Amino acid sequence: MKSEAPPVGLTRDEMAQRVAMDIPDGSYVNLGIGIPERITRFVPEGREFIYHTENGLLGMGPSPAEGEGEPELINAGKRQVTAIPGASYFQHPDSFAMIRGGHLDICVLGALQVAQNGDLANWSTGGPDAIPAVGGAMDLVAGVKSVFVVTQHCTKHGDPKLIEACTYPLTGIGVVSRIYTDLAVIEITAEGFQLVELSPGVSFEYVAERTGAPLIPIPTPSTT
Amino acid sequence: MTEAVADIFDGATVMIGGFGEAGSPIELIHALIDQGATGLTVVNNNTGSGEVGLAALIKAGRVAKMICSYPRSMNSTVFPELYRSGAIELELVPQGTLAERIRAGGAGIPAFYTATAVGTMLADGKETREFDGQEFVMERGLRADFSLIKCLKADTYGNLIFNKTARNFAPPMAMAGAITIVQTASIVAPGEIDPEVVVTPGIFVNRVVQVQNPAHESVLVAEGVTYP
Numbered sequence: 001m002k003s004e005a006p007p008v009g010l011t012r013d014e015m016a017q018r019v020a021m022d023i024p025d026g027s028y029v030n031l032g033i034g035i036p037e038r039i040t041r042f043v044p045e046g047r048e049f050i051y052h053t054e055n056g057l058l059g060m061g062p063s064p065a066e067g068e069g070e071p072e073l074i075n076a077g078k079r080q081v082t083a084i085p086g087a088s089y090f091q092h093p094d095s096f097a098m099i100r101g102g103h104l105d106i107c108v109l110g111a112l113q114v115a116q117n118g119d120l121a122n123w124s125t126g127g128p129d130a131i132p133a134v135g136g137a138m139d140l141v142a143g144v145k146s147v148f149v150v151t152q153h154c155t156k157h158g159d160p161k162l163i164e165a166c167t168y169p170l171t172g173i174g175v176v177s178r179i180y181t182d183l184a185v186i187e188i189t190a191e192g193f194q195l196v197e198l199s200p201g202v203s204f205e206y207v208a209e210r211t212g213a214p215l216i217p218i219p220t221p222s223t224t
Numbered sequence: 225m226t227e228a229v230a231d232i233f234d235g236a237t238v239m240i241g242g243f244g245e246a247g248s249p250i251e252l253i254h255a256l257i258d259q260g261a262t263g264l265t266v267v268n269n270n271t272g273s274g275e276v277g278l279a280a281l282i283k284a285g286r287v288a289k290m291i292c293s294y295p296r297s298m299n300s301t302v303f304p305e306l307y308r309s310g311a312i313e314l315e316l317v318p319q320g321t322l323a324e325r326i327r328a329g330g331a332g333i334p335a336f337y338t339a340t341a342v343g344t345m346l347a348d349g350k351e352t353r354e355f356d357g358q359e360f361v362m363e364r365g366l367r368a369d370f371s372l373i374k375c376l377k378a379d380t381y382g383n384l385i386f387n388k389t390a391r392n393f394a395p396p397m398a399m400a401g402a403i404t405i406v407q408t409a410s411i412v413a414p415g416e417i418d419p420e421v422v423v424t425p426g427i428f429v430n431r432v433v434q435v436q437n438p439a440h441e442s443v444l445v446a447e448g449v450t451y452p
Contacts, residue, residue, distance in 0.1 A: 054319065055243045056389045071245055071440040072390040078244040078297060089388055091395040091423070092243075093327040096320030100338060119343075131304045132316050135294040138346065139320030142339040173343035 008206070009153070009182035009199045017042040019108055019150050019180045027105040028052055028098075030140060033077045035150045036108040052104055054136040056095050059087025076136065099136070100143035107144040109137065111151045111179075113166040116192040116213040118176040120149065121168035134171075141172035153181035153210050160212035162186065162193060183207045191216055225255045228405050228433045232261045232370050235288075239267040239326065239397040240278060241373035244297060245441035247390035249374035249407045250277040252433070254451050256372070257284055265289040267326070267368060269319060269393060271296070271303035274445030279303070280452070287312060291366070293319035299445050318346060321363050323396060328365035330399025330428070335364050371401025374438060375424070378408040379415075382429030383422045391423065398428040407435045 010018060016038035023029060023039070025047040031037055040062065043049055051060040053075040060075060061082035069080030083089075098104055113121040120141055123134045141147050154160055162179065178196075179186045184207045185197040194216045198207065208215040229252065232238065238256075242248030257280060266287050272279030279302040281287060295303050295314060306312040317325065318340050328336050337360035341347045351362040373394040376387040384406060386394060398404045411434050 053389075055246070056392050070388065071442055072247065073388045074244060074246050075389075078246075083388070089386075089391055091391050092319070092323035092393050093396050096323050100320055100324075100340065129308065131296045131307060132314070133294045133296050134316060134318050134346065136319040138318040138344060139340045142342065143320075170344045 008202055011182075013038055013041075015150055015180055015182060018185065019148060020044060022148070022178070023047070023049055023106055026050070028058070028103065030054065030099070030104055030107040030144065032107070032109040032137075034110045036110065037077075039108060052095075052098060053081070054095050054099065054140070056090050056092060057081070057083060057087060058090070058098070059084045061087070096136070096139055096143075099139050102143060102145055104144045106146045106148060107140045108148045108150055109140065111149045111161060111176075112168050114149055114151075114162050114176050114179055114188075115166045116162070116164055116188070118174040118188040119166050120147070120171045120176050121166040122171050124169045126169050137171050141175040146177050147175050148178050148180065149176050150180045153183040153207070160210055163212035183210065186215070189216070225251065225433055225435075226258070228252070228431045229255045229259050229370075229372075231403070232256060232259060234261055235263045235265075236261060236369040237265040237267065237367075239368040239371040239393075239401055241268075241371070241392065241394040241397050242278075243269050243389070243392040245273070246388070247374050247386070247392050247394055248272075248277050248441055249372045250439050250441060250444075251435045252372040252374070252405060252407050253277045253281055257281055257286065257452060262286045263288045265291065267291045267322075267366065267397075269322065270294050271300055273297055273299035273441060275302060275450040276439075276444045277441050277451070280450065282306065282312065284452075289313040289315065291315040291317060291322070293317055293322050316346060322366075323393065325363055325366040326393065326400045327396040329367040330396055330401075331365075333365050335362050337362055366400060368397070368401045369403065371397040371404040373397055373404065373406050375406055375408045377410050377412060377417060378406060378429070378432045379412050379417050379426070380432075381414050382406070382426030382432055383414075383417050384408070384424040384426075384429065385417060385421060386423055395424045395428075398424045403430045404428055405431045405433070407433050407438065409436060409438060410434065
């Protein structure tokens with residue numbers, strides 16, 4: 001048992017902001033529920049992201065003003081949303097053709113576990129009493145060009161979420177490209193977890209200790 | 225309304241449109257509850273909420289099997305209880321695979337290959353095949369004896385347009401149902417819907433029933449309404 005974690009690393013908002021920095025202008029983006037949803041608040045100046053929600057809307061806008069929502073204008077989380085000027089509605093097969101046909105640029109999802117080869121588990125803990133529910137998660141990770149994961153580095157109990165091999169049921173194999181946590185930005189490479197960036201005030205050792213598989217340090221530029 | 229669902233028989237496969245409450249044909253489902261058909265296999269993305277609409281149909285014990293992608297949601301308690309007690313069967317299908325299986329069924333395509341679910345437990349036991357160096361899993365097209373859907377406006381030929389994100393599964397289900405039954409807020413004369421904006425052409429529609437002010441599931445649930 002580790003003692004209670006000291007207050008280091010990024011907040012949930014800062015994590016969302018950090019992901020937003022890596023999304024290019026004009027991207028078609030699908031955001032999962034939780035921290036990913038916060039990305040809409042941190043679109044960098046001068047950039048525009050077009051949001052897709054898989055129940056059938058491209059050009060999703062913010063939540064409606066109090067009392068102005070419509071029960072039949074909702075997002076994939078079944079919450080009421082708005083449509084921006086220039087939005088489009090479509091049927092499910094078309095929505096998933098956007099996903100499976102590789103037309104969406106980036107999806108940002110939460111995770112229960114990510115393995116060093118990019119396997120993702122984010123839909124079920126496999127518990128005997130759990131009601132299995134997958135929604136569009138498997139379609140998104142199989143079809144979208146870049147799959148970003150944003151998650152706390154460890155579980156509430158302090159166990160690493162970034163591990164050698166997932167123990168929970170998989171969402172997809174080798175699908176994750178980048179992981180954004182409260183402690184670091186990590187890329188999935190052929191060699192495994194490649195550190196890209198440490199959060200302010202966080203050391204390599206601190207992250208490595210909390211990662212359940214080898215963490216490859218940022219290469220130091222050659223001096224010769 | 226009673227007439228529209230009169231021939232739905234015990235053991236039928238019934239597709240029901242809607243994603244959450246958006247597009248849920250509540251009035252048609254309530255007519256089906258009144259009609260009494262049982263042992264149904266129901267295809268819907270979810271399993272309803274509260275004790276109205278699809279959740280009420282399940283609660284009434286009429287559904288033997290659900291084919292869906294996300295059987296739990298906010299205010300969804302009927303299905304989880306029955307599932308845990310073993311009283312209802314579940315076929316869990318990824319959402320895009322579900323949509324495409326319905327579309328394929330309606331288009332006369334018996335099966336297709338997709339990358340979705342490869343390497344996961346939802347591909348267990350399914351045929352896989354490699355195309356251009358990548359592995360895909362085979363999924364079967366899905367057809368139904370009846371489809372129940374909701375739209376905003378229909379003409380008397382059965383041409384349909386929908387309301388915002390309520391469109392979701394309705395167009396492919398209209399194609400995949402041997403008998404497609406539609407509830408619509410308004411019925412207009414042919415020509416009053418611009419052919420350029422028709423979403424579901426009338427060839428996929430068999431019966432149209434007008435429900436001028438359809439109920440919203442979230443409103444009924446918030447009011448504590450149960451059906452029957």
